[in-house]
Amino acid sequence: KAGVTQTPRYLIKTRGQQVTLSCSPISGHRSVSWYQQTPGQGLQFLFEYFSETQRNKGNFPGRFSGRQFSNSRSEMNVSTLELGDSALYLCASAGGAGGTYEQYFGPGTRLTVT
Amino acid sequence: GDSVTQMEGPVTLSEEAFLTINCTYTATGYPSLFWYVQYPGEGLQLLLKATKADDKGSNKGFEATYRKETTSFHLEKGSVQVSDSAVYFCALSRKGGGADGLTFGKGTHLIIQP
Numbered sequence: 001k002a003g004v005t006q007t008p009r010y011l012i013k014t015r016g017q018q019v020t021l022s023c024s025p026i027s028g029h030r031s032v033s034w035y036q037q038t039p040g041q042g043l044q045f046l047f048e049y050f051s052e053t054q055r056n057k058g059n060f061p062g063r064f065s066g067r068q069f070s071n072s073r074s075e076m077n078v079s080t081l082e083l084g085d086s087a088l089y090l091c092a093s094a095g096g097a098g099g100t101y102e103q104y105f106g107p108g109t110r111l112t113v114t
Numbered sequence: 115g116d117s118v119t120q121m122e123g124p125v126t127l128s129e130e131a132f133l134t135i136n137c138t139y140t141a142t143g144y145p146s147l148f149w150y151v152q153y154p155g156e157g158l159q160l161l162l163k164a165t166k167a168d169d170k171g172s173n174k175g176f177e178a179t180y181r182k183e184t185t186s187f188h189l190e191k192g193s194v195q196v197s198d199s200a201v202y203f204c205a206l207s208r209k210g211g212g213a214d215g216l217t218f219g220k221g222t223h224l225i226i227q228p
Contacts, residue, residue, distance in 0.1 A: 004157075033215055043203065045215030056215060090157055092216075103207075103216060105150075105157040 002027065004093050004106035012112045018079040021109045025072050025093030032074040033103060034066060037088040046089075049074055078111075086113045116141040120204045120219035127194055128227055135189040135222045137178075137204035145206040147171075147180055147187040148216070152201045161189075161202070199226045 005024045013019050025032050034046040045058040049068035068074045072093075078085055088110050092103035120137045127133060139145065146165045150158040162171030164180035164187065171178050178189045187204060204219040 035215075042220045043205075043216075043218040045217070048215055058215060092158075102148075102160055102163065104160065107155075107157045 004091055004104055006089075006091050006106040006109050008109060009107065010110045010112075012114060013081050014114055015081055015083060017081050018077065019081060019111060021076045021089055021091075021111070023074045023076070023091030023093075023106060025074070025091075026104055029093035029095055029104075030072055031094040031103075032068055032072065033092045033094070034074070034076050035090045035092065036060075037090055037108070038086075043090070046076070081113045083113050085111065087111060116145070116206060116208070116217045118204050118206055118217055118219035120202075121222050122220050124223040124225050126225045126227060129196055130193045131226075133189070133191040133194045133198075133224070135202055135204075135224070137187045137189065137219060139185050139187065139204075139206050141185075141206055141208065141217075143208055144182075145208050147178070148205045148207070149176070149178055149187070149189050150203040150205060150218075152203065152221070154200075158203065194224075194226050196226045196228050199224055 007022045031050045033048040035043050037043045047057045048055050052068045063079045066076045088108045090105050090108045092105045094103045117140045148163045149161040151161045152158050162173040164171040167182035169180045176191045178187050201221045201223050203221045205216040207216050
């Protein structure tokens with residue numbers, strides 16, 4: 001079974017621009033979560049989507065948004081980029097079968113804001 | 115709110131040494147606990163998990179026991195190899211199907227010398 005894929009793997013943007021990152025979950029998984037990883041703050045939860053609905057959101061400004069499509073693929077958008085948005089953005093998918101569930105991570109998208 | 119505390123390192127050991135990476139948590143209810151590993155340039159891989167008190171998770175020679183009385187989930191391995199060099203993350207997730215995302219520790223950088 002193919003794993004979680006993320007595109008692009010690397011991205012360089014200029015401050016003030018916007019960016020869209022894409023995530024394709026493991027086949028059959030309906031939950032997709034996004035995380036930001038930085039050396040200073042570590043891994044932080046951005047938001048989670050299940051069946052095209054955002055179920056929960058972490059403590060990030062409104063410039064960070066996402067969506068999920070009917071095939072469970074998800075996109076994350078960051079508008080008005082700031083230097084501090086430079087990070088590794090990780091996507092994780094899960095089966096979503098009630099109770100506890102395991103999240104499987106993709107390789108990440110490395111975003112550099114200059 | 116929920117939090118996870120772990121030693122950040124780097125932790126440097128010789129091959130075949132015994133490994134312990136401490137992890138303690140603060141959370142309401144009865145969270146599930148996880149250890150993830152991240153190799154250079156890659157995303158996170160689930161190493162092991164435990165979903166209730168006194169459960170022991172194990173994989174690839176690594177073990178961790180869910181201790182509710184001490185709110186701990188320490189990672190151990192009897193004999194480490196150079197290939198175990200990576201960053202290890204302790205994480206928790208609340209039970210009950212809540213999509214609250216994973217709460218991660220800061221990560222422990224492990225270096226194994228031949």
